[in-house]
Amino acid sequence: MKLNKTALFEDFSNAGARMVPFAGWEMPIQFSSLVNEHHAVRNHGGMFDISHMGIVRLQGVNAKDHLQKLVPTDLNRIGPGEACYTVLLNNSAGIIDDLIIYDLGVDKDDNENLLLVLNAACTDNDISWIKKHLEPANISIIDEKKTNLLIAIQGPLVQKNLERFTEQPLSTLPRFGHRYLNINLEGEPPNSTFIARTGYTGEDGFEILINANSGKKLWQELRKEGFTPCGLGARDTLRLEAGMLLYGKDMSNKTTPFEAGLGWLIHLEMSSDFVGRSALEQQAKEGLKKRLVGVELQSKAIARSGYPLLSNNNKIGHITSGSWSPTLEKAIGLGYVPIEFSKVDTYMDIEIRGQHFPAKVVKLPFYKRK
Known part of the structure; x- marks a missing residue:
């Protein structure tokens, strides 16, 4: 290819x-x-x-209201010159992609203009998803990368x-x-x-x-x-280190924003309906079964994506992203675990090449600038 x-x-x-x-x-x-x-x-x-990232502009009358149908974040909270981080969801509230939406304001023809920055691997699918759900609204999708x-x-x-x-x-x-x-x-x-x-x-x-x-x-x-x-x-x-998630590893169409620790993106208090809303409302009512957590290894062993997370020798989850932290000089990682193992200071083991290494759940982000 x-x-x-x-x-x-x-x-x-x-x-x-x-x-x-x-x-x-x-x-x-x-x-x-x-x-x-x-x-x-x-x-x-x-x-x-x-x-390499996807960069598209949505242009049309009430473009923001139309895009609101696809994201759980209240887009009326941003105005021209402002932006927000959010996610596209499927009907089960699984994350299709994460993106940034920039409000470019209204042009002379009364068209609202929004710039979307999408993940490279998801761009084509994202555009198809947006087109499908914006039809028959008269909204243009323009490639701004060229x-x-x-x-x-x-x-x-x-x-x-x-x-x-x-x-x-x-x-x-x-x-x-x-x-x-x-x-x-x-x-x-x-x-x-x-x-x-x-x-x-x-x-x-x-x-x-x-x-x-x-x-x-x-x-x-x-x-x-x-x-x-x-x-x-x-x-x-x-x-x-900054606790920022990578699509395809730390979140996917099988994980919801609540499970990924992105509940702050969800504005169920707004009246607007959006794809995945009913699934999120149900999850908010019933509670979570799993959650993404940050883990810090208690040794210099490095946990990589896919390594099992264990409790009493039983697998409870796996690492989604892991590395040595050059700033903190320790090994860190992210992973999904059952909700009962998600509290800070909960200890567990990580299996690395057949050996078990102790780790504990820590508060995210691992690093925060002064």
Whole structure:
């Protein structure tokens, strides 16, 4: 199968990045070392090419009301320039995908515009699902990625350094805020660029949707400023430390938001109906049978995805995501367990290559920036 490549592929090859197949794309897993890239984001600033993700715009009259039928989060809580994290659900309240919805406001033709950022592996299915449930509403679904680049710049010093390229300060842009700002690059006229204060690392940062030529120049200029190019490996350890879930591992169409610890996304108090609402109402009434928890190993053994979780030698669940935490210098993981094992400080064992290693349930996130 032929893999897709982003506009930065040649730059990555020249930089000696280790490339791997990921969701139909050829993406860098690391440039120098995973640990170095991880620490760069925690201590200074790192940048990721996330152009493999799906980026679509919904446009039409009352587009938000129509999209509300597909998500459990009250979209009236966000206005132009604001965004929210939420999930698409099936009829059983299983998670089809997680996504960010950005409210772009109303255009001159009274059309509401919403930008959706979707997981790469789910994009085609997501678009089909949305189209199916928005018909016959006159809502256009527009591909906003095309040849554009989506770059994530994350770390405690990113605002100061990124402001060198913007005409306006970024300090007034709140968390999950977004706007179009001019990016100034030598040899190019200023161009209006979508910048959002969102990310997937637990650090402050920005995600920038920019045309390919300007994006390549911006990547090179940020590298000169000392930003570290980072791959999927560091992105995974960073998001795990921050307790952020990965679709396909920590949540799926077999798990509900309540079970995945995403109950804060569910607004059953709103009057609007949405796909999966009745299943969530029933689960809220009956209670949970399983729940995703964070576990911390009591040794230097590392638990990986799929490793069994045990109590008294009986399997009670399995690890969905696990790694060594470069920041905390300990092994951590996520996994589903029966609700009676989900309380903080509950002890259990993890089976690793036939041996049992003690672990305990800890409060999420594992890491929280100061």
